[in-house]
Amino acid sequence: xxxxxxxxxxxxxxxxxxxxxxxxxxxxxxxxxxxxxxxxxxxxxxxxxxxxxxxxxxxxxxxxxxxxxxxxxxxxxxxxxxxxxxxxxxxxxxxxxxxxxxxxxxxxxxxxxxxxxxxxxxxxxxxxxxxxxxxxxxxxxxxxxxxxxxxxxxxxxxxxxxxxxxxxxxxxxxxxxxxxxxxxxxxxxxxxxxxxxxxxxxxxxxxxxxxxxxxxxxxxxxxxxxxxxxxxxxxxxxxxxxxxxxxxxxxxxxxxxxxxxxxxxxxxxxxxxxxxxxxxxxxxxxxxxxxxxxxxxxxxxxxxxxxxxxxxxxxxxxxxxxxxxxxxxxxxxxxxxxxxxxxxxxxxxxxxxxxxxxxxxxxxxxxxxxxxxxxxxxxxxxxxxxxxxxxxxxxxxxxxxxxxxxxxxxxxxxxxxxxxxxxxxxxxxxxxxxxxxxxxxxxxxxxxxxxxxxxxx
Ligand SMILES: C[S@@+](CC[C@H](N)C(=O)[O-])C[C@H]1O[C@@H](n2cnc3c(N)ncnc32)[C@H](O)[C@@H]1O
Numbered sequence: 001x002x003x004x005x006x007x008x009x010x011x012x013x014x015x016x017x018x019x020x021x022x023x024x025x026x027x028x029x030x031x032x033x034x035x036x037x038x039x040x041x042x043x044x045x046x047x048x049x050x051x052x053x054x055x056x057x058x059x060x061x062x063x064x065x066x067x068x069x070x071x072x073x074x075x076x077x078x079x080x081x082x083x084x085x086x087x088x089x090x091x092x093x094x095x096x097x098x099x100x101x102x103x104x105x106x107x108x109x110x111x112x113x114x115x116x117x118x119x120x121x122x123x124x125x126x127x128x129x130x131x132x133x134x135x136x137x138x139x140x141x142x143x144x145x146x147x148x149x150x151x152x153x154x155x156x157x158x159x160x161x162x163x164x165x166x167x168x169x170x171x172x173x174x175x176x177x178x179x180x181x182x183x184x185x186x187x188x189x190x191x192x193x194x195x196x197x198x199x200x201x202x203x204x205x206x207x208x209x210x211x212x213x214x215x216x217x218x219x220x221x222x223x224x225x226x227x228x229x230x231x232x233x234x235x236x237x238x239x240x241x242x243x244x245x246x247x248x249x250x251x252x253x254x255x256x257x258x259x260x261x262x263x264x265x266x267x268x269x270x271x272x273x274x275x276x277x278x279x280x281x282x283x284x285x286x287x288x289x290x291x292x293x294x295x296x297x298x299x300x301x302x303x304x305x306x307x308x309x310x311x312x313x314x315x316x317x318x319x320x321x322x323x324x325x326x327x328x329x330x331x332x333x334x335x336x337x338x339x340x341x342x343x344x345x346x347x348x349x350x351x352x353x354x355x356x357x358x359x360x361x362x363x364x365x366x367x368x369x370x371x372x373x374x375x376x377x378x379x380x381x382x383x384x385x386x387x388x389x390x391x392x393x394x395x396x397x398x399x400x401x402x403x404x405x406x407x408x409x410x411x412x413x414x415x416x417x418x419x420x421x422x423x424x425x426x427x428x429x430x431x432x433x434x435x436x437x438x439x440x441x442x443x444x445x446x447x448x449x450x451x452x453x454x455x456x457x
Contacts, residue, residue, distance in 0.1 A: 276304025
């Protein structure tokens, strides 16, 4: 290159990988938490660098909406008028300025290097100017200027402040019964970096052994949970061997509830109707092995069924590929199950903290579409369970349409079914008035899992 001003200045590999993931998310709707680990491996980025790349990528993706509003104000134009590749760098730079302890100089200069190394001098001046403007205030001041006033629109203000689309903040508010103080805590917890929870699969390793060997801490609620302070779970020997896995403590409590319900004489016929990728099936399968029971795991997607086979090998689990809305005898699955888990396909609004960009992709229409499927699946679960058996219906969503309202409407349609108190099956304190259980990140530190237990006469 002849012009020395245009000569590429090497960009920081950590920011470069973060930028590339953000670009994949924007350009081809990729999932950040699938792309990033792959790129880190390919580029041999490990240790503290990998941790920083993860924090920058996921933190930026979680905050897209709020960052974009601030970028638009600082650039004096809507973000739709900013070139996409430039916007990725601005988002990454703004995140560092507003939401990390990285110094302003480093945040701006690494961003300028990033754009200059790829696009030359032109856009680097724009990036420099916009980020310098953003750096003149902290996040609170930007929020005070740009968010709807708190006295006029509390939900809108909190949604902006804690980087959630407004409709999702409204759903949380409804699910929490309209308590403003709790809504703030719920959104703040959902805006935080999520903790890593491990599951110690019973009969293979105990939580105490796993805590000792992983440097983690035994969990508060699930007897199988270990909280990992940091590091890559894939480096832990017990995880590599399949004795342990990564699983939110709330999901562990759901799986355990299925095995803990009183069903009288247990014939050992257990069913997981929507089992892929197999996190709960692996925990239920490990308990089935101890209790002398057998689990049928159904999954509609071939690929996900393969994942279940991988995590349940050597367990008394049979994996069936099929549509759980219609479990005909040809599938080999006859009614009469003692215990059924229906972990229904759902909007995932309860685990947004673990899927960085998901909150900006979901729409209220997604929920409407899922409710019909959930209703058919729960009706089929009630057909497949034997009288006196238990169906645990769960979602990783607190949306009333997918949880309490869905259960109530199916109970209206199936007169022989009734709801049990699920709280004793979870066994934690302060889990509401029942009969269902709604967990929350700001209350239990788990994902916002919902579960209801049903039986039939
Ligand atoms: C919430 S996920 C289940 C997660 C799983 N229980 C775990 O802990 O790993 C829902 C699963 O249901 C599957 N699914 C969706 N529609 C289905 C259907 N009609 N029949 C069976 N499985 C279905 C999806 O492919 C997805 O894997």
